[in-house]
Amino acid sequence: MRTVTFLPGYRKIEIPRGSTILDAAQRAGLNINVVCGGLGKCGKCIVYVQSGKTSFDYQKYEQFFTRDERARGACLACETTIESDLQVFIPESTLIQEQKILIDGQETAIEFHPSVRKYYVELQPPTLSDPSPDLSRLLWGIQKDGGPVAEKMYVPLEVLREIPAILRHSDWKSTGTVALVPGGYRLVDLQENDTSKRLYGAAVDLGSTTIVVYLWDLVSGKVVGVASNYNRQISCGEDILARVNFARKNGLVKLQALATESINAAITSASNTAGIDREDIYEVVVAGNTIMTHMLLGIDPAYMIAEPYVPVVRRALSVATGRIGISCNPNGGLYVFPAVSDFIGGDIIADILACGMNEKEEISLLIDIGTNFEVVLGNSEWMFSCAGAAGPALEGGEVLFGMRANPGAIEKITIEPGTLNPVYSTINGIKPRGICGSGLIDLLAELICTCVIDRTGRINTGIPNPRIRTSGHFPEYVIAWAAETGIGKDIVITENDVKNLIMSKASVHAACVTLMNQAGITRKEISIIYFSGAFGNYINKKNATIIGLIPEIGIEQIINIGNGAVTGANIALINRRKRKILDDIACRIAYIELNAESSFMDEYTSSTFLPHTDLTLFPMVQKLLDSCRIAKE
Amino acid sequence: MGFDVQFGWSGTITVVMLGATKTDGGTRRISYRIGGGKTLPFLEKTPDSSAPLIAFEICDDPQNWSPIVRNYCGDKANDCGEWAKSADSVYGADMVRLYLTSTRQRNFSDIASLGKTVDAVLSSTSLPLIIEGSNEPKIDSDVFLKCGEAGEGERMLLGTAEAGRYRSIAAAAMAYNHAVIAQSPIDVNLAKQLNILLKEIGVSRDHIVIDPYTGSLGYGFEYSYSAMERIRFSALKGDADLAMPIICSAIDSLTVKEVREAEPAIQDDIAVQWEFTTGLAAAAAGAEIICVRHPRTIPLLRKAFSNLKAGKVSDGGQ
Numbered sequence: 001m002r003t004v005t006f007l008p009g010y011r012k013i014e015i016p017r018g019s020t021i022l023d024a025a026q027r028a029g030l031n032i033n034v035v036c037g038g039l040g041k042c043g044k045c046i047v048y049v050q051s052g053k054t055s056f057d058y059q060k061y062e063q064f065f066t067r068d069e070r071a072r073g074a075c076l077a078c079e080t081t082i083e084s085d086l087q088v089f090i091p092e093s094t095l096i097q098e099q100k101i102l103i104d105g106q107e108t109a110i111e112f113h114p115s116v117r118k119y120y121v122e123l124q125p126p127t128l129s130d131p132s133p134d135l136s137r138l139l140w141g142i143q144k145d146g147g148p149v150a151e152k153m154y155v156p157l158e159v160l161r162e163i164p165a166i167l168r169h170s171d172w173k174s175t176g177t178v179a180l181v182p183g184g185y186r187l188v189d190l191q192e193n194d195t196s197k198r199l200y201g202a203a204v205d206l207g208s209t210t211i212v213v214y215l216w217d218l219v220s221g222k223v224v225g226v227a228s229n230y231n232r233q234i235s236c237g238e239d240i241l242a243r244v245n246f247a248r249k250n251g252l253v254k255l256q257a258l259a260t261e262s263i264n265a266a267i268t269s270a271s272n273t274a275g276i277d278r279e280d281i282y283e284v285v286v287a288g289n290t291i292m293t294h295m296l297l298g299i300d301p302a303y304m305i306a307e308p309y310v311p312v313v314r315r316a317l318s319v320a321t322g323r324i325g326i327s328c329n330p331n332g333g334l335y336v337f338p339a340v341s342d343f344i345g346g347d348i349i350a351d352i353l354a355c356g357m358n359e360k361e362e363i364s365l366l367i368d369i370g371t372n373f374e375v376v377l378g379n380s381e382w383m384f385s386c387a388g389a390a391g392p393a394l395e396g397g398e399v400l401f402g403m404r405a406n407p408g409a410i411e412k413i414t415i416e417p418g419t420l421n422p423v424y425s426t427i428n429g430i431k432p433r434g435i436c437g438s439g440l441i442d443l444l445a446e447l448i449c450t451c452v453i454d455r456t457g458r459i460n461t462g463i464p465n466p467r468i469r470t471s472g473h474f475p476e477y478v479i480a481w482a483a484e485t486g487i488g489k490d491i492v493i494t495e496n497d498v499k500n501l502i503m504s505k506a507s508v509h510a511a512c513v514t515l516m517n518q519a520g521i522t523r524k525e526i527s528i529i530y531f532s533g534a535f536g537n538y539i540n541k542k543n544a545t546i547i548g549l550i551p552e553i554g555i556e557q558i559i560n561i562g563n564g565a566v567t568g569a570n571i572a573l574i575n576r577r578k579r580k581i582l583d584d585i586a587c588r589i590a591y592i593e594l595n596a597e598s599s600f601m602d603e604y605t606s607s608t609f610l611p612h613t614d615l616t617l618f619p620m621v622q623k624l625l626d627s628c629r630i631a632k633e
Numbered sequence: 634m635g636f637d638v639q640f641g642w643s644g645t646i647t648v649v650m651l652g653a654t655k656t657d658g659g660t661r662r663i664s665y666r667i668g669g670g671k672t673l674p675f676l677e678k679t680p681d682s683s684a685p686l687i688a689f690e691i692c693d694d695p696q697n698w699s700p701i702v703r704n705y706c707g708d709k710a711n712d713c714g715e716w717a718k719s720a721d722s723v724y725g726a727d728m729v730r731l732y733l734t735s736t737r738q739r740n741f742s743d744i745a746s747l748g749k750t751v752d753a754v755l756s757s758t759s760l761p762l763i764i765e766g767s768n769e770p771k772i773d774s775d776v777f778l779k780c781g782e783a784g785e786g787e788r789m790l791l792g793t794a795e796a797g798r799y800r801s802i803a804a805a806a807m808a809y810n811h812a813v814i815a816q817s818p819i820d821v822n823l824a825k826q827l828n829i830l831l832k833e834i835g836v837s838r839d840h841i842v843i844d845p846y847t848g849s850l851g852y853g854f855e856y857s858y859s860a861m862e863r864i865r866f867s868a869l870k871g872d873a874d875l876a877m878p879i880i881c882s883a884i885d886s887l888t889v890k891e892v893r894e895a896e897p898a899i900q901d902d903i904a905v906q907w908e909f910t911t912g913l914a915a916a917a918a919g920a921e922i923i924c925v926r927h928p929r930t931i932p933l934l935r936k937a938f939s940n941l942k943a944g945k946v947s948d949g950g951q
Contacts, residue, residue: 454830456796606822613822615829
């Protein structure tokens with residue numbers, strides 16, 4: 001065993017020789033940024049070995065380090081094996097930080113009619129002349145108080161065992177909690193005395209990156225607390241595929257535990273803010289993508305990532321929270337959104353519920369861009385969906401100076417024509433450390449408008465400007481000079497980064513077009529594009545159109561629904577009828593497997609152009625680009 | 634024929650002028666107007682519809698050229714002026730395509746020699762020329778400017794622009810009024826993208842010839858064929874960004890296994906058949922210029938084209 005000491009916190013961990021620094025850090029509970037899942041591809045897990053012996057192939061990963069960084073002992077945590085006791089410094093930028101998480105759901109006026117209710121009943125004790133059993137007495141009481149018909153309520157054994165003592169101990173004054181579950185009504189809890197005002201529920205957006213929890217008072221119908229944090233599974237790989245591979249190698253237990261831990265942390269934090277007892281949370285509604293929810297439920301997703309990509313379960317699931325380890329009332333119910341396929345999960349069903357496209361006559365296009373992207377096209381009569389990997393580029397991964405939406409990320413940028421000097425703003429207004437997704441979209445649009453790049457994304461190195469140069473393998477554009485940054489080196493975007501971004505945007509656009517072709521409609525028939533997800537909320541709609549991320553329709557017809565997953569979860573939590581139609585929505589959506597769609601590759605190639613090879617699909621952009629080209633001459 | 638040979642299409646292939654005669658301000662004895670088609674090849678029965686042009690490929694440094702061709706051509710292969718002259722007067726080509734293979738040596742820097750080579754070829758043949766420049770982005774600009782300058786006024790066809798490197802060749806073509814070969818890797822979308830890129834930096838549509846990249850028969854030609862078909866269909870349906878003439882050069886034909894390993898006695902025959910069949914298929918897909926390297930392929934193709942034009946079934950060149 002070797003001892004690794006992590007600075008600056010002096011956290012120590014014992015680990016077998018030959019393990020990687022990444023293994024050690026994860027065991028020490030340090031969340032290292034591993035975009036590529038520990039394959040040595042992303043260069044985000046830079047750490048500095050301060051003393052001790054390691055083995056690391058510098059030459060192979062040369063492109064990730066400056067000379068200065070190398071001199072200070074920089075290496076990639078995932079590719080460095082431990083030979084002796086070590087002291088390792090982990091810079092702040094390598095750790096996953098609290099990030100800008102989209103909490104706000106959409107304001108929706110939804111009728112308040114939750115699936116779980118409490119009934120306070122004062123019962124007459126049994127006598128020789130009124131010898132009906134405890135349970136009947138209790139259920140009749142609940143029925144008389146406005147609850148469901150006594151015969152229709154199911155009572156689990158665990159609750160039944162408690163009934164006689166509670167009724168007698170409380171002098172026959174007690175509060176029963178009744179939940180509407182798929183099988184019917186269920187008495188999930190019985191408490192002494194009147195606790196009917198203490199009934200809460202949590203709506204959870206279980207994202208692969210972030211988790212958002214809304215805590216509702218299910219008596220008054222008000223939100224009492226909101227909390228969010230990142231999904232701790234990130235330490236096992238950034239994208240879903242990396243995590244499923246992690247589960248294959250190391251088992252599902254850790255990922256399941258990390259998912260519940262992440263949800264619990266958010267629930268606890270929201271409960272503390274609201275000043276409530278977690279025991280009073282009786283219902284947790286979770287909307288998440290299919291793999292996330294499978295992992296949460298401890299169902300092995302290993303078979304889902306290989307052809308023919310079938311999920312284990314599609315329908316909505318209800319289980320007792322206690323069985324999953326969610327910290328709330330152990331008899332409470334965990335409701336998990338239904339899914340359409342492996343790749344169209346409950347989060348998308350929640351998006352649909354949130355934007356209401358399933359009830360509208362006109363055709364909408366819903367796009368959810370996160371670590372992966374999902375697209376749904378349709379109206380109240382029909383819906384098509386598909387999903388794909390946009391690659392992490394749009395979220396700042398696999399881009400040299402790409403980063404998550406953390407403090408210091410450039411989130412907005414414009415470039416002055418002529419001087420090519422950028423004007424940017426960063427999250428929290430501190431010195432720039434990198435660029436996040438919304439900044440990258442802006443950057444791409446600005447670079448094409450100022451003719452720094454051509455329509456295939458190649459940088460015109462013929463432009464005489466110090467910001468355009470070739471260093472290393474690729475031509476690059478300098479966004480910020482070392483002196484103005486918070487990281488001490490020039491922040492640039494390379495031609496390779498631009499290429500990655502174009503490939504990402506091309507897959508999103510090609511997916512939209514594939515669905516449109518499937519439905520036999522053109523962009524002109526789409527009345528609204530809904531953007532869901534954190535990414536959609538922060539991006540500039542016009543720039544997203546300029547680069548051809550989405551089909552061109554009027555800017556004013558693009559609506560950000562914000563965090564649709566949590567909005568949908570909220571709706572399902574507080575309105576039982578809306579929850580009931582979820583399975584119907586999920587069943588009605590046709591899933592198009594892009595891999596099996598021969599035209600997809602063609603659409604993709606024609607989308608790998610700014611904005612698109614078929615310029616007639618982007619008349620507004622074409623006019624704009626023509627005008628900035630003329631302006632330049 | 635009892636059907637509409639235009640299939641209701643509305644597009645016309647843009648006419649590109651290659652070579653300049655005295656009246657055009659050059660020194661060529663002939664100039665060609667390629668393109669102009671409104672339907673698929675060999676369907677138009679108007680007397681002025683022309684058969685595809687046959688270009689004979691030569692180079693200024695034959696050390697990596699096919700030994701089959703070097704043996705057949707003999708000493709001429711070492712003097713591109715002489716070689717070009719034979720292409721014209723002996724082999725009967727319509728055009729000469731000169732590959733400046735000398736630029737492909739390591740650290741090539743003798744740019745001035747290229748001007749002399751182009752001059753020599755221009756003076757030894759009066760056919761229009763196609764010039765293939767370097768393979769090295771670093772010297773592209775100098776090479777193309779030198780060639781462009783040497784052939785100023787001759788309306789040459791310069792090759793080869795690709796999506797990754799098109800600026801320097803486009804600059805030379807625009808400065809000296811030559812046309813450009815735009816090559817993309819067997820994909821209709823990529824072909825269109827490159828044409829848009831060229832157009833956007835100022836190359837007009839009537840100065841672009843598409844090279845869809847031609848794999849040789851048995852080695853991917855079917856992909857090239859299908860890409861060419863799609864390019865042509867899009868053009869005829871009205872996509873102006875794809876409505877350019879097509880040039881095909883199946884340069885791998887003479888190095889495929891079947892040719893390389895053929896019995897010496899029949900190696901020439903096999904090589905010629907391979908080149909002929911590939912070239913004929915490319916013409917059937919719509920190519921306006923077919924490039925060949927074996928002199929014996931030229932008469933075979935010519936005969937096949939004239940048979941096709943006359944509506945006769947080709948007899949495989951025999």
